[in-house]
Each structure stands twice: as structure tokens, then as C-alpha cells.
Amino acid sequence: MAGTHANPRGLSVRQFKAILKKDIVMELRTKEMITSMGIYALLTMVIYQIALSQAGTAFDPRNIAAGLLWLAFVFTSMLGLNRSLVHEKDQGCLEALLLSPVDRPVIFFAKATGNLIFLLIVQALTIPVFAFLFLQQGTYAGDLWMIPLVLTMGSIGIAGVGTLLATMSVNTKGKDFVLAVLFVPIMYPLLLAAVSATTAAVLGGDGYVQQFWSGMGLMAAFDAIMLLAAFALYEFIVGA
Amino acid sequence: MSVGEKRFLGLGLYTWIYITLGLAAVLTTAALTMTFFFTPVVLADTVVDELRVIGGVPIQNQLLFSQKIFYFHVPVAMSSFLVFIFTALNGVRFLIKKEKIYDTKARIATEVTLLFVLLTMATGILWTRYEWGTWWVWEPRLTTYFILTLMVIGYFVLRNSIDDEERRATYAAAFGIIAFINAPISFAITRLVPSSAHPVVFRAGGGLISSQLIAFFLGMAGMLLFAWSVYQIRLREQDITDRVEVAKAALEE
Numbered sequence: 001m002a003g004t005h006a007n008p009r010g011l012s013v014r015q016f017k018a019i020l021k022k023d024i025v026m027e028l029r030t031k032e033m034i035t036s037m038g039i040y041a042l043l044t045m046v047i048y049q050i051a052l053s054q055a056g057t058a059f060d061p062r063n064i065a066a067g068l069l070w071l072a073f074v075f076t077s078m079l080g081l082n083r084s085l086v087h088e089k090d091q092g093c094l095e096a097l098l099l100s101p102v103d104r105p106v107i108f109f110a111k112a113t114g115n116l117i118f119l120l121i122v123q124a125l126t127i128p129v130f131a132f133l134f135l136q137q138g139t140y141a142g143d144l145w146m147i148p149l150v151l152t153m154g155s156i157g158i159a160g161v162g163t164l165l166a167t168m169s170v171n172t173k174g175k176d177f178v179l180a181v182l183f184v185p186i187m188y189p190l191l192l193a194a195v196s197a198t199t200a201a202v203l204g205g206d207g208y209v210q211q212f213w214s215g216m217g218l219m220a221a222f223d224a225i226m227l228l229a230a231f232a233l234y235e236f237i238v239g240a
Numbered sequence: 241m242s243v244g245e246k247r248f249l250g251l252g253l254y255t256w257i258y259i260t261l262g263l264a265a266v267l268t269t270a271a272l273t274m275t276f277f278f279t280p281v282v283l284a285d286t287v288v289d290e291l292r293v294i295g296g297v298p299i300q301n302q303l304l305f306s307q308k309i310f311y312f313h314v315p316v317a318m319s320s321f322l323v324f325i326f327t328a329l330n331g332v333r334f335l336i337k338k339e340k341i342y343d344t345k346a347r348i349a350t351e352v353t354l355l356f357v358l359l360t361m362a363t364g365i366l367w368t369r370y371e372w373g374t375w376w377v378w379e380p381r382l383t384t385y386f387i388l389t390l391m392v393i394g395y396f397v398l399r400n401s402i403d404d405e406e407r408r409a410t411y412a413a414a415f416g417i418i419a420f421i422n423a424p425i426s427f428a429i430t431r432l433v434p435s436s437a438h439p440v441v442f443r444a445g446g447g448l449i450s451s452q453l454i455a456f457f458l459g460m461a462g463m464l465l466f467a468w469s470v471y472q473i474r475l476r477e478q479d480i481t482d483r484v485e486v487a488k489a490a491l492e493e
Contacts, residue, residue: 161418168411172401181397182415185390186422189429196433211434218429229421233414236335240410 015102019110024117026087033083033118034125037076041126044072045133052134061134066198069130070154070191076126077119077158078183081166082176084115089170098238108163108234116159123151141204146212150201153216154194157223161186164230167237186226193218253472261469267462274455275311311455313363315463317385320356321423323349323467324388327395328420331413343409346416347399348474352467354392361385380430387426391419 027033048068052061061068088094088111097107127147162183169179197215200208248256330346333339364382369375376382398415402408 164414164418168398168415171407171411172398173403174397174401178398178401181390181394185387185394186418188387189422189426192433193429215433218432222425222429225421225425226418229418233335233417236410237414240407 012103012106015106016110016113019097019102019107020114022093023084023111023114027118033080034121036083037080037118037122038125040079041072041076041122042129044075045130048072048134060137062202065130065135065202066195068134069127069198070195072126072130073119073123073154073158074184074187074191076122077115077155077162078176078179080118080122081115081159081162081183082170082179084111084118085163085166085170086175094238104235104238105231107238108231111167112160112163115163116155119155119159120152123155127151140202142201142208143204143212144201146201147198150194150197150212150216150219153197153219153223154190157190157219157226158187160223160227161230164234164237167234171240190219190222190226193222254476257469257472257476260465260472264462264465264469267458268466269462271311271315271455271459271462274458275308309363309367311459313360313367314456315460316356316363317360318460319463319467320353320360320388322464323356323471324353324392324420324423326471327353327416331416331420334409334413338406340405340409343413344478345475346413348471348478350392350395350416351474352471354389354396355470356467357385357389357392361389380427383430384423384427388419388423391422395419 052059055061085094088097165182165186166179169175169182172178174181193215197212197219200211200215247253251259326349327346330342330349334342334346364385365375368377368379368382395412395415399408399412402411
């Protein structure tokens, strides 16, 4: 795999940077990913309002805030992952990358990092909007610094495994549908732990620090195992 | 590939399939007979053979009948997961060797997994309804199986949306491996994440008495043999279908 042929370390890093830079420059020029994901997240908020419209005044949206947030992130990330790889495919970029002497794992990590960055940007934009729309009543009882931590930990898994799954799904007839079918069950354990940790961070309460760190630990374990698997399998996928 | 010509202990593979299928039938029947006629009902580590009062309600043997499904449900569930190992194993073998036979084996293993996973879900739901009074609970084992079912279905959705044979096989192998790794993680995480709505139900006791163990292991062996037979029969069927296709193509030339 990595380094089976003579490829100095510095070269891989430069290749990684070049692919990442390409994604970022393309995004800066077109602003397509961020706008589409951002608007999608906004639309999700509208749907939430509809869903909660009959819940009554006694219902506190803070109790399900973590779940709602991750739900929005699941949908936006699926949209983003699909777009990110569709670009590569439609413009023949992935083929060109495969023809060039770049190690496959470098492609994987560069694409995954790019997706991670876009995901985090969209999340950073979505959270204030969500808080503004749904969390104005009541005080914030948890720890705010926990939120970026759990978002990053969750997004690493989503971007890593998602990049592998999206690389598969863009080469199928179903594209975004196939991505959803593969993505949701695979992400299930990560999202469950993420919602638990985020709930602890938002609500506070008894033993919330412990709940937060146990959720973070589970997410870290998922990220480590699944990224390793995705990293090992990417070489086969991207070449097929 | 002509898998039908392999021999083991002087007997052809077809003979072995008939033998295991027969054994599977005998063992599962024996296990079910034992389950219903000889295995006592056990509550909190003691055999229940008379009228008992549980929660202020007198309950007879027959009302603890829901225990009986254990001897069917657990073997089916374990078989489903053991067969799923073959999906992942054959996936790895395919990725290394790039031979079509491993893709076929992985696909058929997943088909058998789907059959057993659906059976597990069905029997599990029946038990849940009887024991917990509700059809569905988001409990770790049920949830894990639900996710497993979705992943197995996803595997076939993925297969069906790719035309290129080599690519289909590679993607399916990769997804099979990912799904296989994901299943135990799902189980661990659903167990470990604290859930306010539905606490994990830990059941008191857990040891099986000897007559229960015999019925259980008979059922287990029978179900595994059955799974193996179904897998082999499907593999033969596929082999024959492929050979017919080759013969057809040859005739057309």
C-alpha cells in the first residue's frame, strides 16, 4: 500500500496538499458545496418547525436539540459527499488523479480532509442559526466548549467513511440514493454516540461530563476502526 | 469452475449436501421436539412445574411458553451472524485474488444472511410482543439486528445498481467487509450509550440447566447445518446457471 514503491515522505505531503488545495480553490471559485449544504441545512430547519409546530408550549426543543442537529448534519453531509465526488467523476478529475503517480491513500486522505473542512464550516454556520431559531427559551446548562469537540469527532467519521462510500455510490446508477442506503446504517453507531455526547453538552445535568466523554470515547473508537478499514479498502475501490 | 466435482472422504459434494440437509432436518426436529416435550420452563434459575404467582398473578407453565422460542430464535440469530462472516471472508479473498467465484460465494453468503436475519427479526418481534408487551423496542439486540438487516439490504441495492461485473464485485466486497466490521460496533455502542427512554433489560440468572442445554445445542447444530446446506445448494444452483449460460453462448456461435 503506501510506500510500496519509492515515494519520499515529503512528496506524499505535497501531493496531499495539492489535492486539498484544488478542492478548496474550486470551492472558493464556485462556492457550490457550502451554499448548497448551507441552504439544505436551512430548509431542514423549516421542516423541524413544521414537525414541532403541534408539540405544544410545554415541549422544550432543547431535549431533542442534539438529535435535530445531527439529523441536519446527516442530510447535509450526504448531499456534500455526493457532490464532492460527482465533481471528481464528471470532470474526469479522479481519472487524471489515478493516472498520475499519486498513492491511493493520499487521494483518500486529501478528499476526506476536504470533505471534513466543508462539513465543519457548514456545521459552524448551522449551529448559531439553529440556536437562534429553536433554543432562545431557557438557559444553556451544559459546557459550550464541548460542542466543537463532538462535532469534530463526529465529522471525522462521517467524512472518512463517507468519502469511501461516496466514491462507490457515484459510480452506481442510483448515486445519491445508493449513498443514503449505505451511509445511514454504517453511520448509525457513530451518530448514536454523537447524539448522546451532544445532548450531554447541551443539557448538562447529572453526570453529563461522564456521559460526554464516554460518547466521545465511543466515537473515537468508531473513527479509528472505520477509518482504518476505509483507508485499507479505498485502494481497491478507487481503482475499480 | 465446476464446484460439483470436489470430493471429500470419498463422497461427492452433492452427497454431502444431502447428508447435511438430512442431518439438519433430524437435528432441528429433535431440538424442537425436546423443546416442547422435555425441556422444563425455568424462571430465575429454578424449574417451574406448578402454579406460580408472579407479580400477584398466578401463572402456569404454559404462560411461560415464550421461553420456547429461545431454542429457535438464538440458533437462527447466531447462524445469521456466522454466515455473514463468510460474506466478509469471501470479500477479502476476492479483493486479494480477483476471482469471480469468491464474489459469487460472498453474494450467496449474504443471501443466506438475509434469510436468517429476517427470520431472527420475525421471531424476535414475536417474543418481544409476548414478553415485553410491545411489538418493537429500541433495545440493543433488536436495534443491532435492524441495522444489520438494513446493511444486508444495502449490499443488494449496491449490487443491483452497478452493471460492470468487476466493479460490482469489488464494491460489494468492500461494503460487505465494512458492514461486517460495523455490526459488532453497532451492538457495542447501542449497549454502551446511555438511553433514557428504554433501559437495557438485563435478565436475572442466565445459566441453562442440562436438558435445556441439550435442546439448545441440538437446535444450534441443526440450524448451522441447515445454513451451510442452503449456502451450498445456492452455490451449486449458481454454478449450474453459469454453465448453462456458457453453453448457450457456445451454441449461438
